[in-house]
Amino acid sequence: MRSVTTVRTFTTLGALTMAFVLAVPTAAFAKDPGGTQFDVEGSNEEDSGQTLESAVVFTGSTKGSGDRGSGGFTPIGDWSPPACWYEPKWTPAEFATEFQKEWDIPHASGVGEAYSLAQDHYKNGEPYTDFNESETGKGMWWDAVRDKDREETGDPAAFECDTATFWVENGETPDVENAVTPEILAQLAYNRIKVPDTEVTLAPETVTKVNLPTWAWLDQAEFKEVSVTASLNVGGVNIQATTTAKPVSLKLEPGTVDADTYPASGECTFNNDGSIGEPYAEGKADRTPPCGIKYLRSSGDGTYKLQATITWEITWVGTGNPNPTALPDGTFGNEQNVTVQEIQSINR
DSSP states (O other), X not given: OOOHHHHHHHHHHGGGTHHHHTTSOGGGGOSOTTOOSOOTTSOOOEETTEEOOOSOEEEEXXXXXXXXXXXXXXXXXXXXXXXXXXXXXXXXXXHHHHHHHHTOSOOOTTHHHHHHHHHHHHTBSSSOXXXXXXXXXXXXXXXXXXXXXXXXXXXXXXXXXXXXXEEEETTOOOSSTTBOOHHHHHHHHHTTBOOOOOOOEEESOSEEEXXXXXXXXXXXXXXXXXXXXXXXXXXXXXXXXXXXXXXXXXXXXXXSSSEEEESTTXXXXXXXXXXXXXXXXXXXXXXXXXXXXXXXXXXXXXXXXXXXXXXEEEEEEETTEEEEEXXXXXEEEEEXXXXXXXXXXXXX
């Protein structure tokens, strides 16, 4: 696997320096004008001495600092939100400053040649002159941003944005995969959605009997749709997108093959009021629960792990896209321990 520092160098200089980067120690590239270590919350917090920056701002039902993914909220299938993207980063003057910071290093063999190529490309007219200073106010330098959580876990997708820093005129959308658009913002917001914990109410609560139907339900007050808005307003780009997650069903998996579910599919749909199932009450013992489980065998000295998973329908609206547009559904769930005992009988 390529080291993080090597990939960061590719992000900044791309094909201009690839031939030389491989010939020098990666430690020489500890700093990076490519801006790939950014805080996607836009808070410019300090992290291990590095300033983390991104112009994308997230509001709404967002996960907290340090949460991974969405606390278990994962897309169905093999789709995932972008782990890196491109956005406006620097004015010509700002890029010139960052460039000089990056190259404030000893020009060892190989590094000096890479520096010369980079200077030619951005400063000496091949093709840019003085970091495009003459175009100040007419555009911005764009560069890659990585999702910090996915970078820290070593997700290869976080290192796929390796196009060299490039110039974009105001009002234009660059023809580069994962260049920020309303749809990209919607997908980034998807990864920030925080949904409620899924703990099903059971009756009996934690200890049930063999062949005794266990009722399961969820309160409607806890399962309403949630949304996150991602917005970007910088360098001639002013766009936003709101991604909404709506709960649509509950899937019960008993944790053993020795069980029946109600309904037989194990998938309980939401009622009109937003609840799932029906609370147990006195007098319902002889009824079949609309949502529940019947265990057919004792759990012995242990427990069965009941998995309760909510499926969430995901849509987004945003700049230039007023009608809700589908993104892949997501799921979120957890386990609950259930003890199943034999019904004791007395022989007289």
